[in-house]
Amino acid sequence: MSDNILFTPFQLKRLTFKNRIGVAPMTRMSSPGESIPRQDVLDFLITRAKNGAAIVYTEAIITDYESAQGYPGQARMLTQRQIDAWQPVVKAIQHEGSVAILQMFHCGRMSWPEINPANRVIAPSPITPKQNNPLTQEPYPVPDEMTEFDIKHVINGFVETAKGAVEAGFDGIEIHGAHGYLINNFLSSYSNQRTDSYGGSVENRFRFAHEVIQAVHKVVPEDRLLAFRISNWGVADMEVSLFESKAEYQAIIKMLSKEPIDVISVSTYGYKDKAFGTDQNMAEITREVTDLPLMICGQIYDRASAEDALKSADIALSGKSILLNPNWVEDIRAGKQLPLYKSEEANIAYTDEPLP
Numbered sequence: 001m002s003d004n005i006l007f008t009p010f011q012l013k014r015l016t017f018k019n020r021i022g023v024a025p026m027t028r029m030s031s032p033g034e035s036i037p038r039q040d041v042l043d044f045l046i047t048r049a050k051n052g053a054a055i056v057y058t059e060a061i062i063t064d065y066e067s068a069q070g071y072p073g074q075a076r077m078l079t080q081r082q083i084d085a086w087q088p089v090v091k092a093i094q095h096e097g098s099v100a101i102l103q104m105f106h107c108g109r110m111s112w113p114e115i116n117p118a119n120r121v122i123a124p125s126p127i128t129p130k131q132n133n134p135l136t137q138e139p140y141p142v143p144d145e146m147t148e149f150d151i152k153h154v155i156n157g158f159v160e161t162a163k164g165a166v167e168a169g170f171d172g173i174e175i176h177g178a179h180g181y182l183i184n185n186f187l188s189s190y191s192n193q194r195t196d197s198y199g200g201s202v203e204n205r206f207r208f209a210h211e212v213i214q215a216v217h218k219v220v221p222e223d224r225l226l227a228f229r230i231s232n233w234g235v236a237d238m239e240v241s242l243f244e245s246k247a248e249y250q251a252i253i254k255m256l257s258k259e260p261i262d263v264i265s266v267s268t269y270g271y272k273d274k275a276f277g278t279d280q281n282m283a284e285i286t287r288e289v290t291d292l293p294l295m296i297c298g299q300i301y302d303r304a305s306a307e308d309a310l311k312s313a314d315i316a317l318s319g320k321s322i323l324l325n326p327n328w329v330e331d332i333r334a335g336k337q338l339p340l341y342k343s344e345e346a347n348i349a350y351t352d353e354p355l356p
């Protein structure tokens, strides 16, 4: 692999990524009221495109007004006003030759009642994470076990949000299947103990993801990308391996690869970390069983780590580094010595302080 791989374009369907570096999806909690982010939060995304990122992800956009919200002030893409607010942002990102991708998510069991207008917390099974919710300092409430009606209703939220994203002009849409949120709750036996066709075997646990992807695919035009994000860790009970083994994780990747998606985004805590007791990292384990393009994320912070991460993936996404350093892409190009930021340093993302 050449030293210049990071700055080599990558073609995916009609889209050319101008380099291999993207802004990972980052929730900003700046959208109380109308579920439209603050202007400086939208400007942050445009600045990152201007400063060289080939791909700019939105924060996780919540898919309904019932049970999808997991954090205060999250954004939605379900009303004309929400769509109108994003349209110029998408255009500005595209004007820089960058690609705009909207991530959509339902928080599943990672919620609490008061935060959603309908006061509901729903999940595949009535099981809570073991740890307390760091935002409320309380135990997470026991979720309602989703009925077939709930499942269809939630899928409809993903579809409606995807329609909003298409209308707003996004180049791609990502289904958030990672981090212990709803889709991930279904995939993992840690949170899914259903005995119907949505639980038990890996195939059954995959069924909800399959139905979401199939339904969303129908409303996403052929010229846009459909991405799926996956992880073996969740933001609660972070130390737990959400898949039981490499074989189980790879079975899910194989099923995903048969779906009408264009790229898999693998989220890790640290891209280098060995997984499932093997001597392989998550990108290597994923690459072994899929031909789909891969994005990788987790503690990629300087040129050497970005190049190393791309040994088994096509695109490197950054969260904290690109959040805190507006010139990160150019600093990478210059091979500058750069810091590995700590999680606490990123908390500024949730404040009113505009980021440079």
Ligand SMILES: Cc1cc2nc3c(=O)[nH]c(=O)nc-3n(C[C@H](O)[C@H](O)[C@H](O)COP(=O)(O)O)c2cc1C
Pocket (backbone or CB within 6 Å): 024, 025, 026, 027, 028, 059, 060, 103, 176, 178, 179, 229, 267, 268, 269, 297, 298, 299, 300, 317, 318, 319, 320, 321, 346, 347, 349, 350
């Ligand atoms: C402030 C902040 C908000 C985040 N919000 C999201 C999100 O909305 N969706 C998501 O999939 N990941 C989210 N993440 C995780 C990042 O996308 C990324 O996977 C993680 O920060 C690890 O990458 P890093 O080591 O480069 O920071 C968030 C991370 C940060 C720091």
